[in-house]
Amino acid sequence: MTRNDGPQKVDIVTRVLAANDRIALENRKRFAADSVMVIDIMGSPGSGKTSLLEATIPRLKETSGTGVIVGDIATARDAWRIALQGVPAIQIVTENFGGACHLEAGTVAEAYGKLDASAIDLLFIENVGNLVCPAEFDLGQDARVVVLSVTEGEDKPLKYPLAFHEADLVLISKCDLVPYLDIDMDSLLENVCEVNPRVDKMVLSAKSGQGMDDWMAWLAARMKMSGKMTS
Amino acid sequence: MTRNDGPQKVDIVTRVLAANDRIALENRKRFAADSVMVIDIMGSPGSGKTSLLEATIPRLKETSGTGVIVGDIATARDAWRIALQGVPAIQIVTENFGGACHLEAGTVAEAYGKLDASAIDLLFIENVGNLVCPAEFDLGQDARVVVLSVTEGEDKPLKYPLAFHEADLVLISKCDLVPYLDIDMDSLLENVCEVNPRVDKMVLSAKSGQGMDDWMAWLAARMKMSGKMTS
Numbered sequence: 233m234t235r236n237d238g239p240q241k242v243d244i245v246t247r248v249l250a251a252n253d254r255i256a257l258e259n260r261k262r263f264a265a266d267s268v269m270v271i272d273i274m275g276s277p278g279s280g281k282t283s284l285l286e287a288t289i290p291r292l293k294e295t296s297g298t299g300v301i302v303g304d305i306a307t308a309r310d311a312w313r314i315a316l317q318g319v320p321a322i323q324i325v326t327e328n329f330g331g332a333c334h335l336e337a338g339t340v341a342e343a344y345g346k347l348d349a350s351a352i353d354l355l356f357i358e359n360v361g362n363l364v365c366p367a368e369f370d371l372g373q374d375a376r377v378v379v380l381s382v383t384e385g386e387d388k389p390l391k392y393p394l395a396f397h398e399a400d401l402v403l404i405s406k407c408d409l410v411p412y413l414d415i416d417m418d419s420l421l422e423n424v425c426e427v428n429p430r431v432d433k434m435v436l437s438a439k440s441g442q443g444m445d446d447w448m449a450w451l452a453a454r455m456k457m458s459g460k461m462t463s
Numbered sequence: 464m465t466r467n468d469g470p471q472k473v474d475i476v477t478r479v480l481a482a483n484d485r486i487a488l489e490n491r492k493r494f495a496a497d498s499v500m501v502i503d504i505m506g507s508p509g510s511g512k513t514s515l516l517e518a519t520i521p522r523l524k525e526t527s528g529t530g531v532i533v534g535d536i537a538t539a540r541d542a543w544r545i546a547l548q549g550v551p552a553i554q555i556v557t558e559n560f561g562g563a564c565h566l567e568a569g570t571v572a573e574a575y576g577k578l579d580a581s582a583i584d585l586l587f588i589e590n591v592g593n594l595v596c597p598a599e600f601d602l603g604q605d606a607r608v609v610v611l612s613v614t615e616g617e618d619k620p621l622k623y624p625l626a627f628h629e630a631d632l633v634l635i636s637k638c639d640l641v642p643y644l645d646i647d648m649d650s651l652l653e654n655v656c657e658v659n660p661r662v663d664k665m666v667l668s669a670k671s672g673q674g675m676d677d678w679m680a681w682l683a684a685r686m687k688m689s690g691k692m693t694s
Contacts, residue, residue: 276594278616305595365595381509383612383614391508391592
């Protein structure tokens, strides 16, 4: 989204966001009526959102019916990767909507309609890889997770504050790479706190499995809190 | 930028882009009149754009007057990092323009006015960390460089095609990390070619110095080609 093009553009942007928020509210009611907990996952391209889901889904098989909606500008590669895990996955290709750099509540509503909600307790929405624009658009989710790779550097929460401000959980991913990087993990976590003092934080690696138990426990606690737990 | 909100929104977006293109054309003329070659550097958050410039600027000291315009949503951290190299650096903080997710020709024109063009042969514009939106906005540059970190994965050119399609050079960065990743470099380079068969490609590491000579040679060749070489 851009807002620096004079009053008329600002009006339009405000109207687009207001229209989105109305649909997001409808989504939220629909998800509640269906007892589906919805997690919106945001992060830069290559931060590890799909790899996180690939590592997460097998661990949920015993306890939850999982579904995934994936947003990408082009290709259905991520939905194919997810579908290999044996769960329903719907790809939204935003190129069909002019190359939108984020998901909106309306496209999510349409994708959700293609899923069998009765078989789903937990729906992940993997947003378009973009640390900026998705944070502006409420999708009706129960919680927002920002995935930030250790390779992106410790200053990113300060430089891209909105996504971190909107997050309920910040997952610092790819921590298996820390020994090969010049990253100050304390400083990274302090920067997250500076932008959002109350946000939950975890350090994990989908590859090594480190931190995955904490993530699963966080999901279970959120499911319980939302009253949408089926088992 | 979003375009999926009906005809009125599309109209506005089209007008914004057309207005931007007019200013970009003026920028291009101004850069030519000043004999300044301008390189727009795009890439995801944490792809290594600032580190690349930190490694590049000292190597240019003998041959070129260098200047940098840096775009970020928040903080002036990157301009400080660049200024430590002893070259003029202007930070554009897009938060002041509603948090814009990209640079536009108008803000670049304003920043350029703060530089002493007579001391500059080569101007780098470090765009906002975003692999999506910056590619839509011509800034009046001579060439566009996309920096893609090896940590982002081999599928990114296919998933974010516009930036790669618009690029004159794709720099695959952080290649010192390849031994610790499951990345297929051949497949990555093939995917770049699939989106943009004629684009120049290089693999480098600002940290180890690998590939930096090729990048410097590319810059020198572009300077020569543009007729903007002073030495």
